[in-house]
Amino acid sequence: xxxxxxxxxxxxxxxxxGDHEFQFTGGDTFKLALFVSTATLNSSTTGYSTSGEVSNxxxxxxxxxxxxxxxxxxxxxxxxxxxxxxxxxxxxxTITARGALIYNTTMGGGSNTTDAVAVLDFGADKTATSGTFxxxxxxxxxxxAILRIGNA
Numbered sequence: 433x434x435x436x437x438x439x440x441x442x443x444x445x446x447x448x449x450g451d452h453e454f455q456f457t458g459g460d461t462f463k464l465a466l467f468v469s470t471a472t473l474n475s476s477t478t479g480y481s482t483s484g485e486v487s488n489x490x491x492x493x494x495x496x497x498x499x500x501x502x503x504x505x506x507x508x509x510x511x512x513x514x515x516x517x518x519x520x521x522x523x524x525x526t527i528t529a530r531g532a533l534i535y536n537t538t539m540g541g542g543s544n545t546t547d548a549v550a551v552l553d554f555g556a557d558k559t560a561t562s563g564t565f566x567x568x569x570x571x572x573x574x575x576x577a578i579l580r581i582g583n584a
Contacts, residue, residue: 433484435467435531437553438475439579446547447581451539454515456503460538462549464520464567465496469530473551480535480546490524492565497522499534502572512574512582521566528559532567534578550579 446452453459463480467473471484482494491497499517507514517534532552539547558565570576 433470433472434474435469435471435551435553436474437531438477438551440477440548440550441475442478442547443549446539451547452536452549454501454506456501456505459501459505460536462499462501462517462534462536463496464499464517464552465494465533465535466492466522466527466529466565467531467533468528469557471531473531473533475551477533477548477551479548480533486527486529489527490522492522492525492527496532507572508582509574510582512580514572514574514577514581515579516572516577517569519566519568521564522560523564525563525565526561527565528557529565530554530557552578 466486467484468486497520502516502518505516531554534549536547539545569578
């Protein structure tokens with residue numbers, strides 16, 4: 433059991449099939465769920481599951497939180513396409529998480545789906561005690577964005 437940072441293989445295939453819409457308005461809804469160190473998440477993960485998810489606490493409930501896309505939420509430069517999300521905070525929580533899963537809840541215009549996009553490995557357990565747990569996304573650049581497709 434381990435959490436390994438990766439863009440999910442199923443997501444790569446679904447991109448080629450046109451199943452994920454990241455645009456600012458009218459796009460799909462993406463969520464982020466937090467997981468403990470005993471969870472198994474990697475490039476083979478195909479969907480969200482509660483197995484290994486952190487316990488409900490404060491504002492955090494099963495399934496995690498909805499990711500908000502800034503305007504613009506996508507860009508391309510120097511042959512690299514990128515996606516951005518606003519930082520996500522859970523308040524009033526006591527949790528310890530080792531990683532997260534970004535997943536699509538409305539893939540292809542449907543609803544109630546759980547299609548995996550990317551696994552985030554925090555590198556170590558991160559804890560909030562009666563406080564705020566924040567996922568801070570990297571800069572919206574071709575070298576740092578959370579999702580990048582291209583040669584950089």
